[in-house]
Amino acid sequence: MTDRIDTVRLGPGQDGPEVGVQGFGAMGISEFYGDTDEAAARDTLDAALEAGVTLIDTADIYGNGANEEFLAPFVAAHRDEIVLATKFAIERDPERPAHRGVRNDRAYIRKSVEGSLRRLGTDTIDLYYMHRRDPSVPFAESVGAMAELVAEGKVRHLGLSEVTGPELREAHAVHPITALQSEWSLFSRDVERSAVAAAAELGVTFVPYSPLGRGFLTGAFADAGKDLSPSDFRRFQPRFTGENAERNAALLDPVRKIAAAHGATPAQIALAWVQQRAAVHGLTVVPIPGTRKRSRLAENAAATRITLTDAELAALEPLAGLVAGDRYPDMSSTSAAREV
Ligand SMILES: NC(=O)c1ccc[n+]([C@@H]2O[C@H](COP(=O)([O-])OP(=O)(O)OC[C@H]3O[C@@H](n4cnc5c(N)ncnc54)[C@H](OP(=O)(O)O)[C@@H]3O)[C@@H](O)[C@H]2O)c1
Numbered sequence: 001m002t003d004r005i006d007t008v009r010l011g012p013g014q015d016g017p018e019v020g021v022q023g024f025g026a027m028g029i030s031e032f033y034g035d036t037d038e039a040a041a042r043d044t045l046d047a048a049l050e051a052g053v054t055l056i057d058t059a060d061i062y063g064n065g066a067n068e069e070f071l072a073p074f075v076a077a078h079r080d081e082i083v084l085a086t087k088f089a090i091e092r093d094p095e096r097p098a099h100r101g102v103r104n105d106r107a108y109i110r111k112s113v114e115g116s117l118r119r120l121g122t123d124t125i126d127l128y129y130m131h132r133r134d135p136s137v138p139f140a141e142s143v144g145a146m147a148e149l150v151a152e153g154k155v156r157h158l159g160l161s162e163v164t165g166p167e168l169r170e171a172h173a174v175h176p177i178t179a180l181q182s183e184w185s186l187f188s189r190d191v192e193r194s195a196v197a198a199a200a201e202l203g204v205t206f207v208p209y210s211p212l213g214r215g216f217l218t219g220a221f222a223d224a225g226k227d228l229s230p231s232d233f234r235r236f237q238p239r240f241t242g243e244n245a246e247r248n249a250a251l252l253d254p255v256r257k258i259a260a261a262h263g264a265t266p267a268q269i270a271l272a273w274v275q276q277r278a279a280v281h282g283l284t285v286v287p288i289p290g291t292r293k294r295s296r297l298a299e300n301a302a303a304t305r306i307t308l309t310d311a312e313l314a315a316l317e318p319l320a321g322l323v324a325g326d327r328y329p330d331m332s333s334t335s336a337a338r339e340v
Helices: 040-050 061-083 106-120 137-149 163-173 194-203 214-218 242-248 254-260 265-278 294-305 310-316
Strands: 008-009 016-018 055-057 083-088 090-093 096-102 126-128 156-160 179-183 205-209
Touching: 016 265, 040 061, 040 294, 055 061, 055 205, 061 083, 061 106, 083 106, 083 156, 083 179, 126 137, 126 179, 137 156, 137 163, 163 194, 179 194, 194 205, 205 265, 214 265, 214 294, 242 310, 254 265, 254 310, 265 294, 265 310
Parallel strands: 055 083, 083 126, 126 156, 156 179, 179 205
Antiparallel strands: 008 016, 090 096
């Protein structure tokens, strides 16, 4: 693909770094979505740069550090061409593989950043996110500790993930928050309860994660339980299993119809939708679809050029309300759980 996507500046006053209007989610390269062909994944990263997809998203928890390590050679080769984002806060216990703890305390943050810097092979992280919120730790401590990292030059900008609107405002008062990364897609719209409005008001860039509904919105998962490899965590995702998967697959008919009208794919319509839905809220967004295939990278980047009509947006409007199953088996650490 020779056509580069448009760019936007991150953060309040849009005075942050310039990135392509679509970013790249690296998570699936190391974990969660089945086996990865490493050479193809590296080629996909190259395709991202060629397309102008420059916001590269990882986290210390993805593959337990392996995703950051995987990215290191790419980071070394292209440090000045990319905006590198990673995250802390989710802690694994080697004794209990399925267990996830959330840590927001200062000591943990200071230790985590050193690990990410080492694995990524860089001396500065462009955008450092708190991956999950532990409500027992005040933002004065957590965002305060993140702000220390900015002052020390280890981190350039701060982000949060899965926080509510009121939490975003509170955190932003401690130190400016550049980006909010939460799940937002045709099938997952709980962020529109409060987080979206707060981000728009504060000028915080919204980074929608899983904008393809973890692949479901591409239309590939009518009977997910059967088709997925044993290492694919979607086997246990409420939306991908049993009757829910069948019901949810049927919801994609309007997406397919609209895709056909545009000569596009359902994935592209899902990506165009989140971009346009954000514009309705007066919000800058940089969705970060994840893929391990060059052809899909180009397909996803091309979605930034699609404009849906009002009638198409209206046809897509009811979908999220009809989805069967939560977006996680355990919703307790999501913003939605604190927003009832
Ligand atoms: N902050 C958080 O808590 C959080 C949570 C989840 C994810 N994230 C971030 O968000 C990123 C994106 O989310 P995600 O990876 O969960 O989900 P996603 O982007 O919604 O979907 C990824 C899935 O869709 C497939 N796919 C991508 N483009 C496609 C296309 N054009 N046609 C058909 N299939 C396509 C991918 O398969 P292939 O790889 O085989 O192409 C993969 O299985 C992650 O990589 C991660 O960086 C953040």
